[in-house]
Amino acid sequence: xxxxxxxxxxxxxxxxxxxxxxxxxxxxxSLEDSLDKFSxxxxxxxYCNEKLNETEEKIEVLIKEDDQLQRIVNFEEEFGQ
Amino acid sequence: xxxxxxxxxxxSQISSYLEALFSTDDVLQxxxxxxxxxxxxxxxxxxxxxxxxxxxxQLKTVMFRSRSSKLDFELEDGMEIAVHGYINxxxxxxxxxxxxxxxxxxxxxxxYEQFEKLKQKLKEEGLFKEENKKRIPLIPKKIGxxxxxTGAAIRDMLSVVNRRFxxxxxxxxxxxxxxxxxxxxxxxGINYLNKRDDIDLIIVSRGGGSIEDLWPFNEEVxxxxxxxxxxxxxxxxxxxxxxxxxxxxxxxxxxxxSAAAELAIANREEIETSxxxxxxxxxxxxxxxxxxxxxxxxxxxxxxIFQKPEELFVDKMQRLDELIQNLKWNMEKSLNKSxxxxxxxxxxxxxxxxxxxxxxxxSITYDKDFNPIxxxxxxxxxxxxxxxxxxxxxESEVKNIKEDGGLDE
Numbered sequence: 001x002x003x004x005x006x007x008x009x010x011x012x013x014x015x016x017x018x019x020x021x022x023x024x025x026x027x028x029x030s031l032e033d034s035l036d037k038f039s040x041x042x043x044x045x046x047y048c049n050e051k052l053n054e055t056e057e058k059i060e061v062l063i064k065e066d067d068q069l070q071r072i073v074n075f076e077e078e079f080g081q
Numbered sequence: 082x083x084x085x086x087x088x089x090x091x092x093s094q095i096s097s098y099l100e101a102l103f104s105t106d107d108v109l110q111x112x113x114x115x116x117x118x119x120x121x122x123x124x125x126x127x128x129x130x131x132x133x134x135x136x137x138x139q140l141k142t143v144m145f146r147s148r149s150s151k152l153d154f155e156l157e158d159g160m161e162i163a164v165h166g167y168i169n170x171x172x173x174x175x176x177x178x179x180x181x182x183x184x185x186x187x188x189x190x191x192x193y194e195q196f197e198k199l200k201q202k203l204k205e206e207g208l209f210k211e212e213n214k215k216r217i218p219l220i221p222k223k224i225g226x227x228x229x230x231t232g233a234a235i236r237d238m239l240s241v242v243n244r245r246f247x248x249x250x251x252x253x254x255x256x257x258x259x260x261x262x263x264x265x266x267x268x269x270g271i272n273y274l275n276k277r278d279d280i281d282l283i284i285v286s287r288g289g290g291s292i293e294d295l296w297p298f299n300e301e302v303x304x305x306x307x308x309x310x311x312x313x314x315x316x317x318x319x320x321x322x323x324x325x326x327x328x329x330x331x332x333x334x335x336x337x338x339s340a341a342a343e344l345a346i347a348n349r350e351e352i353e354t355s356x357x358x359x360x361x362x363x364x365x366x367x368x369x370x371x372x373x374x375x376x377x378x379x380x381x382x383x384x385x386i387f388q389k390p391e392e393l394f395v396d397k398m399q400r401l402d403e404l405i406q407n408l409k410w411n412m413e414k415s416l417n418k419s420x421x422x423x424x425x426x427x428x429x430x431x432x433x434x435x436x437x438x439x440x441x442x443x444s445i446t447y448d449k450d451f452n453p454i455x456x457x458x459x460x461x462x463x464x465x466x467x468x469x470x471x472x473x474x475x476e477s478e479v480k481n482i483k484e485d486g487g488l489d490e
Contacts, residue, residue: 010218010219010220011216011218011219014219014352014355014356014359017356017359017363018359020363021359021362021363021366024363024366024367024370025362025366031370031374034367034370035367038363038366038367038370041359041363042363045356045359045360045363048356049356051220052220052248052349052352052353052356053248057248057249057250058250058251059239059242059250059251059253060250060251060252060253061230061252061253061254061255062252062253062254062255062273063255064255072252075230075239075251075253078230079230079231079235
């Protein structure tokens with residue numbers, strides 16, 4: 001629970017976020033606890049969004065020569081029509 | 082010699098008759114024959130001619146190029162094989178022969194048999210078990226695709242990626258996907274992607290084709306490479322109806338290459354939606370939570386006790402007054418009781434006092450130690466005694482003692 005958010009995998013972060021929302025919706029927490037959970041939830045959402053957007057968009061292909069893996073080039077440049 | 086020639090046939094007629102007979106025979110139209118290859122000859126046209134024989138017999142066989150080009154091994158004399166095809170008449174020579182469409186080196190069995198055998202073996206080893214399957218990452222950072230870079234499969238997959246989702250990184254590892262070198266290259270591709278540290282999902286794929294075309298994906302080495310992959314593997318081989326060993330062992334089977342791409346990235350869309358939903362729920366919940374708390378607070382603040390706090394004490398003040406009143410009353414009561422008691426005692430004391438008696442003419446006589454003399458026997462002749470009357474005392478000497486003449490006789 002108290003694990004640093006940046007050390008979480010995306011899957012774990014989503015999982016924890018779900019747990020938090022469910023707990024909050026169940027009710028029964030003190031206002032203080034629910035505020036803590038809420039702020040953790042907000043941080044998790046921010047983190048997940050960052051993860052979703054950090055992937056760079058690249059389509060590449062490996063070039064083999066004489067059965068040896070040689071270099072990686074842009075796919076469209078090599079095989080695009 | 083004389084011949085009856087009413088019923089005479091031409092050679093062609095006989096050949097045609099035999100051809101018709103052969104063609105309608107169920108056994109001859111679809112059969113497997115096993116034996117040893119001899120007189121093998123590959124014509125420039127690509128057709129293969131050979132004889133299949135055993136100790137006693139020979140069967141002429143032909144395999145046309147359309148079929149022979151798909152063989153994944155080189156036929157040669159002396160090889161033990163099983164041949165599938167049909168038998169018919171080659172009218173030019175008046176010979177029957179086997180028209181082959183499939184050849185399997187003996188010992189290996191048919192492709193179907195090999196498939197079933199390997200499938201059974203790997204299943205028993207646990208390679209297909211659900212619990213051994215790895216989870217497909219929700220948002221793969223970089224997908225490695227092992228396929229032909231020029232095939233239909235990669236085109237299909239990239240068009241799915243471009244249409245549906247841009248934010249994904251892909252590394253294509255080129256591989257042959259049919260023929261006898263394909264399996265080795267597919268394995269190399271999977272192993273290469275596992276050595277990199279940036280790949281979190283692998284797709285192995287090729288487009289549709291015959292069972293021979295898809296065969297590399299039924300090879301044990303490929304199955305083992307997929308099973309051994311640390312990175313989760315999606316298989317997308319052929320069409321919906323094609324099932325390969327690779328499909329069984331993969332962490333996720335996609336029916337086609339396009340579907341494989343969809344499965345790899347569909348998660349992302351779902352995740353974005355569900356993340357949105359979670360965020361909405363979180364905010365909504367907290368909002369209503371705070372509103373509720375505020376409402377509760379203000380309803381508490383509205384209660385009497387906060388409006389008229391003095392009411393907290395009124396009761397107690399009243400009670401205090403009562404107690405003081407009680408105390409006063411009790412004290413008075415006990416004081417009166419004491420007074421009364423005092424008066425009674427006082428009047429009793431008055432009654433018992435000897436003063437009045439003495440006033441009436443009585444006196445008290447003491448010995449020298451001022452003990453009152455109450456007994457005649459304690460008096461002696463000549464004893465000096467003291468007498469007290471109401472207004473003084475006098476001393477006297479006892480002259481005579483009479484024991485009779487007392488007051489209590």
